[in-house]
Amino acid sequence: MNLSRRRFITRSTILSATALAAPVVFRQSAFASDKPILLGSLLDLSGGLAASGVPMKYALELAVSEINDAGGLLGRPVKIVGYDTQSNIQLYSQYAQQLALKDRVDVVHGGITSASREAIRPTFDRYRVLYFYNVLYEGGVCDRNTFCTGTTPAQTVQKLVPYAMDHAKGKTAYIIAADYNYGQITAKWMTKYVQDNGGKVLETDFFPLDVTNFGSAISKIQAAKPDLLLSALVGGNHTAFYRQWESAGMKGQIPIASTTFGLVNEPETLAPAVSNDIVGAYGYFQELDTPASKKFVAAIKKAHPDSPYISEMASATYEGVHLWAEGVKKAGAIDRIKVIEALESGISFEGPSGTVTLNQATHHTTRNAYLAKVEDKKWDVLQTYKDVEPSDTASVCNLVKNPKDNKQYVIKL
Amino acid sequence: MDIYLILGLNVLNGVASLFLLCVGLAIIFGMMKIVNLAHGEFIMLGAYATVVATNAGVNIWISMLVISPLFVGLVGLVIERFLIRYLYGRLVDSMLATWGLSLLITGIVTTIFGNTIKGVQTPLGGFQVGGYSSSYYNLFIFAMALVVIAIVLVVMRYTRLGLIARATMQNPGMSAALGINPDRVYMLTFAAGAALTGLAGGLIAPVSGITPGMGAAYVAKAFITVVGGGTAILSGSLAASSLFGSIDQIGSYLTTPVYGQVIVFTTAIILIRLLPQGISGRFFKGQL
Numbered sequence: 001m002n003l004s005r006r007r008f009i010t011r012s013t014i015l016s017a018t019a020l021a022a023p024v025v026f027r028q029s030a031f032a033s034d035k036p037i038l039l040g041s042l043l044d045l046s047g048g049l050a051a052s053g054v055p056m057k058y059a060l061e062l063a064v065s066e067i068n069d070a071g072g073l074l075g076r077p078v079k080i081v082g083y084d085t086q087s088n089i090q091l092y093s094q095y096a097q098q099l100a101l102k103d104r105v106d107v108v109h110g111g112i113t114s115a116s117r118e119a120i121r122p123t124f125d126r127y128r129v130l131y132f133y134n135v136l137y138e139g140g141v142c143d144r145n146t147f148c149t150g151t152t153p154a155q156t157v158q159k160l161v162p163y164a165m166d167h168a169k170g171k172t173a174y175i176i177a178a179d180y181n182y183g184q185i186t187a188k189w190m191t192k193y194v195q196d197n198g199g200k201v202l203e204t205d206f207f208p209l210d211v212t213n214f215g216s217a218i219s220k221i222q223a224a225k226p227d228l229l230l231s232a233l234v235g236g237n238h239t240a241f242y243r244q245w246e247s248a249g250m251k252g253q254i255p256i257a258s259t260t261f262g263l264v265n266e267p268e269t270l271a272p273a274v275s276n277d278i279v280g281a282y283g284y285f286q287e288l289d290t291p292a293s294k295k296f297v298a299a300i301k302k303a304h305p306d307s308p309y310i311s312e313m314a315s316a317t318y319e320g321v322h323l324w325a326e327g328v329k330k331a332g333a334i335d336r337i338k339v340i341e342a343l344e345s346g347i348s349f350e351g352p353s354g355t356v357t358l359n360q361a362t363h364h365t366t367r368n369a370y371l372a373k374v375e376d377k378k379w380d381v382l383q384t385y386k387d388v389e390p391s392d393t394a395s396v397c398n399l400v401k402n403p404k405d406n407k408q409y410v411i412k413l
Numbered sequence: 414m415d416i417y418l419i420l421g422l423n424v425l426n427g428v429a430s431l432f433l434l435c436v437g438l439a440i441i442f443g444m445m446k447i448v449n450l451a452h453g454e455f456i457m458l459g460a461y462a463t464v465v466a467t468n469a470g471v472n473i474w475i476s477m478l479v480i481s482p483l484f485v486g487l488v489g490l491v492i493e494r495f496l497i498r499y500l501y502g503r504l505v506d507s508m509l510a511t512w513g514l515s516l517l518i519t520g521i522v523t524t525i526f527g528n529t530i531k532g533v534q535t536p537l538g539g540f541q542v543g544g545y546s547s548s549y550y551n552l553f554i555f556a557m558a559l560v561v562i563a564i565v566l567v568v569m570r571y572t573r574l575g576l577i578a579r580a581t582m583q584n585p586g587m588s589a590a591l592g593i594n595p596d597r598v599y600m601l602t603f604a605a606g607a608a609l610t611g612l613a614g615g616l617i618a619p620v621s622g623i624t625p626g627m628g629a630a631y632v633a634k635a636f637i638t639v640v641g642g643g644t645a646i647l648s649g650s651l652a653a654s655s656l657f658g659s660i661d662q663i664g665s666y667l668t669t670p671v672y673g674q675v676i677v678f679t680t681a682i683i684l685i686r687l688l689p690q691g692i693s694g695r696f697f698k699g700q701l
Binding site for chain 2 (some may be wrong): 046047048050051055087132179203205206207208210211212213216219220222223225235236237238239240243244246248249250253264265266270272273274290300306412
C-alpha cells in the first residue's frame with residue numbers, strides 16, 4: 001500500500017474520529033455509572049497449586065457475574081483484575097503491589113496457602129486495600145483490614161478428632177504434617193484436640209513438601225502403633241504417602257483422618273483401596289446434597305464442564321465475594337472504612353455451604369461444618385454441624401477492643 | 414529385631430530407588446558431559462506413560478517395563494536430534510537449554526492432562542515381618558535395580574556396542590578415524606539414558622503422586638547423587654546412591670524427615686569438598 005502524507009492524515013483523522021465517537025455509539029447503559037468497581041484477584045492458576053486455584057477462579061467469576069446481572073454495586077459494574085501467581089510466593093508480593101498501587105483496586109480476594117497470605121497481607125495493610133482470604137487455614141489472623149471466610153481448626157479439626165477417636169480402637173494418635181506454617185500450626189491444634197478428648201499424641205512428624213519416599217515414616221508409625229493417624233500432608237508429592245501406606249498393607253489397620261486430604265481431587269484419582277474410609281471435615285463438600293449446593297455446582301460445571309473438584313476453597317471464595325458485596329450495599333459506598341464497618345455489623349449470606357455470618361470481633365465467619373468419609377472415590381457426608389463459631393481465633397482476637405491489633409496468633413500448648 | 418529387618422528393607426528400597434532415578438542422568442552426564450536439567454521431566458514423562466497406558470487397559474507390568482522406557486527413549490531421541498546435538502562440549506549452554514526444555518515439557522503435559530494428581534494402583538501386596546509390614550513392591554524395585562546394573566554392566570563391558578560407546582566418549586576424533594560415526598553414538602547413548610530414566614519414572618509411578626511438576630522433587634536428588642558419584646557411571650552412581658539412600662532413610666528414621674534431608678545435604682557438601690571429583694574420581698578410577 002502506498003501511503004502518501006495527505007492520505008495518512010485523512011485516514012488517521014477518520015480513525016480517531018471513529019474511536020472518539022465509539023463510546024457514544026456503543027454505550028450500553030445497564031449501569032447508572034460506567035466506572036467499574038475493581039475487584040483484585042490473586043490465585044495460582046498454573047504450577048503445583050493450580051488444581052486448587054482454578055475452581056476458586058471459577059467461583060469468583062460466578063459470584064461477580066451474579067452481582068453484575070443483579071445490577072452491580074452502587075449502580076456500578078464490578079470488574080475483576082486478576083493475576084496468575086503461578087504457585088510462586090515472589091509473584092504474590094509483586095502482584096499485590098501492582099494491585100494496590102497501579103490498578104488501585106477496591107478489594108482483593110485471593111491467596112491460597114498460608115505462606116502466600118502472609119506474603120501479601122502486610123502489603124494490603126500498608127496501602128489500605130481491603131483484603132479477603134477465602135481458604136480454610138490454621139486460624140489466628142487478627143487484622144482489621146483482613147477478612148478470613150474459610151474454616152479454622154475450631155470449626156473442623158475440633159469435630160474431626162473426636163469423631164475419628166470415637167471410631168478408632170484406642171486413644172493414641174500419631175500426627176504427620178507438611179513442614180510449613182499451615183502444617184506446623186495445624187499439628188498443634190490436632191494435639192490440643194486429641195488431649196482435650198483424653199487422648200495422647202505419640203509423635204508428630206513434619207515433611208518438607210518435596211519428600212516422596214515415606215518408607216521410614218511408615219516404619220516409624222508402625223513402631224509407635226498408634227490407634228489413629230492424623231494427616232495434614234499437602235501437595236502432589238505427599239499423596240505418595242497414601243499409596244505407600246496402602247502398598248505396605250497398612251490400609252485398614254490404622255484409621256486415617258485428615259485436614260487436607262480431598263481438597264483437590266485425591267478421592268477421584270486414588271484407587272478406592274487407597275482412599276476408602278479416610279475421614280475429613282471441611283466447611284463444604286461438592287457432594288453436599290442441599291439445593292443451594294447443587295445449584296452452585298451446576299452453575300460452575302455449566303460454565304466449566306471439566307472443572308477440578310469444587311471444595312471449600314471454591315465455595316468460600318464465592319461466599320466471600322458475596323459477603324463483600326453485601327457489605328458494600330449496606331455501606332452505600334466503596335470507601336474502605338465504611339465497607340469494613342458495614343461488614344462488621346453482622347452481615348450474612350446464604351451460600352452453597354449454608355448461612356455464613358461475619359463476626360465483628362474476629363473478622364472470621366460463623367458457618368456450617370461437615371464431616372465426611374471417602375467411599376468409592378467420593379465423599380460421603382456423614383455429619384452436619386450448624387453455625388460453628390471460629391472459637392480458636394475468638395479466644396485470642398478481639399478487634400472490637402483492639403482495632404489496631406495486627407498479627408497472627410499461634411496456639412501455645 | 415524386626416525393626417532392624419524392616420529398616421534394612423527401607424534402606425535397600427531407598428538406595429535402589431535413588432540408583433534407578435539417577436542412572437540415566439549418570440549416563441548422559443558421565444559420558445557426554447551434558448547437564449540435563451530436564452531429567453526430572455523425563456521421570457515425569459515415564460510416570461505419565463505408565464499411568465496413561467495402564468488406564469487405557471494395558472497390563473501395568475508392560476506399561477512400566479516396556480512402554481515407559483520406549484516412550485521416553487523416543488522422546489530423548491527426538492530431543493537429541495533437535496536440541497542436544499548442538500550443545501556437546503558447551504556445558505553452560507546445555508544447562509540453559511535443558512532448563513528451558515524442562516519448562517516446555519511441564520507446560521505441554523499440564524496442557525494435555527491438567528494440573529491434577531494422577532496415579533495407578535500399586536501392584537503386589539504387603540507382607541508382615543513381626544509387628545511390621547512392608548510391600549513386595551519395595552523388593553521388586555530392588556530387583557529392578559539389580560537388573561539395570563546387570564544390563565549396563567554387560568552392555569558396556571562385554572558388547573561391541575559398549576566398546577564403541579566408551580571409545581567414542583574417550584576420544585571422538587580417533588573413533589571417527591577408525592570409521593565410527595560419533596554423531597550416531599551420541600544420539601543412541603542419549604536415547605539410552607533417557608530410556609533408563611523413563612523406566613525409573615514408570616517404576617515409581619505406583620508409589621508417587623503424579624503431577625506435571627513432580628520432576629522438581631527428583632532432579633536435585635539425582636544431581637547430587639551423580640555429582641557425588643563422579644564420572645564412573647556404574648560404580649560412581651551405585652556408591653553415591655548407597656551412601657545418600659541409606660543416610661536419608663536411617664537419618665529420617667532416627668530423627669525427623671526434615672533433619673533427614675538436612676543430613677543428606679550436609680553429607681553431600683562435605684563429600685564434594687573432600688572429593689571434588691566424586692567418589693569414583695578417587696576410589697574407582699578408570700572403572701565403569
